[in-house]
Amino acid sequence: MLKRILSTPIIAALGAVIAGAQTPAPASPAGVASLRGIVTDSLHEIPLRGALVRVENTTREAVTDSLGRYRIDSVSAGQHRLLVIHPLLDTLGISLVTQPMSFAAGDDKEIFLSVPGNETLVSLLCTAARRALGPAALVGFVRDADTEAAAQGAKVSLLWYESDPLGFKKTPRVREQQIGADGRYRICGLPETMNGKLQVFRGGVQTGEVPVELGGTSGTNLLAMRSMSISSTSQVVASASTDTGAKTTIVRGRSRVTGKILNKYGQPIVGARVELQNTGAATKTRANGDFTLDSLPSGTQTLEIRQLGFAPTEVAVELSAANPQNVTVKMTDYVPVLSEMRVTANREHGLSDVGFADRKKSGMGYYLDADQLKTRQTVQFSDMLRTVPGVRVQPGGNGTNVITSSRNPTGGCVTFYVDGAPWQQMTPGDLDTYVRPEEVAALEVYNGSTTPAQFQQPGLTGCTTVVIWTERRINRKR
Incomplete structure (x- = not known):
C-alpha cells in the first residue's frame, strides 16, 4: 500500500x-x-x-x-x-x-x-539581535589538518570592504571568532551582499586567504558556508613584525601538491609560475603543464598562478601530509579592465591598508606610486627600476633583464617581495616574465639597514629590497 x-x-x-x-x-x-x-x-x-x-x-x-x-x-x-x-x-x-x-x-x-532554506537557517543559527545588524551569516568548521580534530584555540578572521553608494570609498570591516572545543564558528549580522576573504590563524601559522561571497548574482544567498583546516605541525622558518604590529611568517611542512595548468581550451601552459600564498614556495610548469610543490604547510592554502597573457589566478587547496593533493587549473585570458576614477580611489585606500602610505612618509626608502609609474611608459617590469637609486638593470638574455644592486661593483644581492610575500626567482630576471608593467600599483625600494622588518630575510639583511604591489592586490574585492 x-x-x-x-x-x-x-x-x-x-x-x-x-x-x-x-x-x-x-x-x-x-x-x-x-x-x-x-x-x-x-x-x-x-x-x-x-x-x-x-x-x-x-x-x-x-x-x-x-x-x-x-x-x-x-x-x-x-x-x-x-x-x-x-x-x-x-x-x-x-x-x-x-x-x-x-x-x-x-x-x-x-x-x-x-x-x-537560507532565511530559516539564518534564523536558527543567529540571534535576533545579531540579525538586526545584517541579514546574512557565515558558518563553518575548522579542523586540525594533521590530526583531523577540532582546531581549538584557532582564530577565524573575515575581512571585507563596504563601499559608499558611488563605490569610491571603501571602509574595511573585520569580524573574528575564536574556535572552541567543537571546532565550529558562526559569524552573524553580515550584509546581504559581500565579497570578502577568510583566514584562520593559530600559533604563528596562517591559512591561505579564501574568498567568501554573500548575495551572489541573484542576491538571495544569505548563508555562506566554508570549512577550513590549519596545521599543528608546520614549522615557522622566518617571522617579522610589520609597521602595524602584525606578523608575517614563512612556514614549511610535510605536504605536497601536484597538478596541471591549462588554458581555456584545455591545452597545457608551459612555464607558468605556481606559488603557494604566504610561503615563498614556487615552481614553474613543465612542457606538459605539470607542476610539483613540496615541503608545504598543511591545511587550507591558496595557490597563485601567473603567466604573461593570462589573468592571475588563485585556487584554494586542502593540503595534508598524509594525502598529497592534485589539482587542475584553467587560466583565462588577460583582459585589462579600467575605470579610472574608481580604480584611483580604491588604490589610495588599498595602499594605505598595506602600509605603503605610512612607510612613504618615513622617507626611509624610494617610493613610486601609480601616477609616477604611469609616466614611465615601460614595456617590461624591470624598466620601471632603471632610474631608481641603488638599482642596476642589465640585459640578461631571452628578452629579460637582470636586476642587481649598483652599490656593489660586482653586482650586489636584490630580494623581491610581491604583494607582501617573498618572491623566489626561478631564473634571473623572471619578474619580466610574470609581472606586467600595467599590473604594478606601487613600488618600494630599500637598501640594507633601511629595509622594514617585514621585508627582511635571514642572512640577506644587507641586500637591496624591491617591494612590488599589484593592482590586483590593492584593488581586489573583499
Whole structure:
C-alpha cells in the first residue's frame, strides 16, 4: 500500500519550529514496511546527493543517489523517526530529524525530506539581535589538518570592504571568532551582499586567504558556508613584525601538491609560475603543464598562478601530509579592465591598508606610486627600476633583464617581495616574465639597514629590497 507524505518537517537540533506532519493511521507492530522518497537541499535548490537517511535506533538506512532519491526496506512496524546525515549539515553545525511517524505492516511510504532554506537557517543559527545588524551569516568548521580534530584555540578572521553608494570609498570591516572545543564558528549580522576573504590563524601559522561571497548574482544567498583546516605541525622558518604590529611568517611542512595548468581550451601552459600564498614556495610548469610543490604547510592554502597573457589566478587547496593533493587549473585570458576614477580611489585606500602610505612618509626608502609609474611608459617590469637609486638593470638574455644592486661593483644581492610575500626567482630576471608593467600599483625600494622588518630575510639583511604591489592586490574585492 503506497502512502505519500510531502515535505516532511525536519527538526534542527538547535531548535527549529515544527509544523504539524501528516502521519498514517496506527497499525499492528507485526510485519515490515518500506519507504522511499527524495531529499532536497533547499539552501542551494538542488537534490541532496550522498545523504545518509536512517531509521532511528535501527540498522535500516540508505544513501541518496545523484537525484536525491533513497529507498529503505524491511522497516519494523511501529513509531519511527528518520535521521538525515550529510557533510552539509556538519558544516552548518545542526542535526536533522523528522517527527515520529507510524509505520504499519505492508506500508510503502513516499516521504520527501528537505533541508531548510537560507532565511530559516539564518534564523536558527543567529540571534535576533545579531540579525538586526545584517541579514546574512557565515558558518563553518575548522579542523586540525594533521590530526583531523577540532582546531581549538584557532582564530577565524573575515575581512571585507563596504563601499559608499558611488563605490569610491571603501571602509574595511573585520569580524573574528575564536574556535572552541567543537571546532565550529558562526559569524552573524553580515550584509546581504559581500565579497570578502577568510583566514584562520593559530600559533604563528596562517591559512591561505579564501574568498567568501554573500548575495551572489541573484542576491538571495544569505548563508555562506566554508570549512577550513590549519596545521599543528608546520614549522615557522622566518617571522617579522610589520609597521602595524602584525606578523608575517614563512612556514614549511610535510605536504605536497601536484597538478596541471591549462588554458581555456584545455591545452597545457608551459612555464607558468605556481606559488603557494604566504610561503615563498614556487615552481614553474613543465612542457606538459605539470607542476610539483613540496615541503608545504598543511591545511587550507591558496595557490597563485601567473603567466604573461593570462589573468592571475588563485585556487584554494586542502593540503595534508598524509594525502598529497592534485589539482587542475584553467587560466583565462588577460583582459585589462579600467575605470579610472574608481580604480584611483580604491588604490589610495588599498595602499594605505598595506602600509605603503605610512612607510612613504618615513622617507626611509624610494617610493613610486601609480601616477609616477604611469609616466614611465615601460614595456617590461624591470624598466620601471632603471632610474631608481641603488638599482642596476642589465640585459640578461631571452628578452629579460637582470636586476642587481649598483652599490656593489660586482653586482650586489636584490630580494623581491610581491604583494607582501617573498618572491623566489626561478631564473634571473623572471619578474619580466610574470609581472606586467600595467599590473604594478606601487613600488618600494630599500637598501640594507633601511629595509622594514617585514621585508627582511635571514642572512640577506644587507641586500637591496624591491617591494612590488599589484593592482590586483590593492584593488581586489573583499
